[in-house]
Amino acid sequence: xxxxxxxxxxxxxxxxxxxxxxxxxxxxxxxxxxxxxxxxxxxxxxxxxxxxxxxxxxxxxxxxxxxxxxxxxxxxxxxxxxxxxxxxxxxxxxxxxxxxxxxxxxxxxxxxx
Amino acid sequence: xxxxxxxxxxxxxxxxxxxxxxxxxxxxxxxxxxxxxxxxxxxxxxxxxxxxxxxxxxxxxxxxxxxxxxxxxxxxxxxxxxxxxxxxxxxxxxxxxxxxxxxxxxxxxxxxxxx
Numbered sequence: 001x002x003x004x005x006x007x008x009x010x011x012x013x014x015x016x017x018x019x020x021x022x023x024x025x026x027x028x029x030x031x032x033x034x035x036x037x038x039x040x041x042x043x044x045x046x047x048x049x050x051x052x053x054x055x056x057x058x059x060x061x062x063x064x065x066x067x068x069x070x071x072x073x074x075x076x077x078x079x080x081x082x083x084x085x086x087x088x089x090x091x092x093x094x095x096x097x098x099x100x101x102x103x104x105x106x107x108x109x110x111x112x113x
Numbered sequence: 114x115x116x117x118x119x120x121x122x123x124x125x126x127x128x129x130x131x132x133x134x135x136x137x138x139x140x141x142x143x144x145x146x147x148x149x150x151x152x153x154x155x156x157x158x159x160x161x162x163x164x165x166x167x168x169x170x171x172x173x174x175x176x177x178x179x180x181x182x183x184x185x186x187x188x189x190x191x192x193x194x195x196x197x198x199x200x201x202x203x204x205x206x207x208x209x210x211x212x213x214x215x216x217x218x219x220x221x222x223x224x225x226x227x228x
Contacts, residue, residue, distance in 0.1 A: 104156030
């Protein structure tokens with residue numbers, strides 16, 4: 001029973017490098033989302049998707065891209081990493097329906113130097 | 114837009130003591146409310162949720178929360194805290210309508226349990 005799987009768990013990047021954070025879920029959830037968690041700021045929504053082929057911006061989308069080619073996968077791309085993107089990133093999914101609770105992955109800790 | 118305030122950044126309680134974590138929300142309609150718990154190095158786990166009906170909701174691990182519309186609050190309580198309850202707790206509010214429902218989180222309360 002894998003749930004939401006995020007890879008990698010840890011990553012260090014230099015400023016200007018690019019990378020993709022992977023997220024996969026095996027629960028056939030329509031809704032998937034990416035949050036970043038920073039001390040004293042809680043979790044802030046970056047991007048979300050309500051189904052394959054549909055994505056939208058959240059509260060802090062700048063510097064991040066997403067795509068949703070399949071129901072299972074929702075990768076988050078950093079095109080040119082900046083130190084301000086040092087954070088812990090969480091992927092979360094839920095079944096269709098706005099009142100369903102989110103299921104979270106275990107997070108990716110990203111450091112940009 | 115909705116918002117959530119958790120006024121206590123850190124709380125320390127003794128094992129066996131009662132616990133109340135505060136959460137105030139702002140939303141123009143009936144909210145969906147959640148409490149999540151995060152252990153170090155882990156993702157968030159759902160403790161309980163409120164959608165409608167009985168304003169006192171029971172969750173996992175002996176937690177409960179009470180929705181008070183007049184006070185715009187959804188405080189989390191536990192009668193007797195265990196050392197394993199030490200973690201960070203997040204309150205969250207979701208919009209009632211919209212397929213793109215966005216869950217808004219509070220800034221969290223870090224709970225320390227003294228033995």
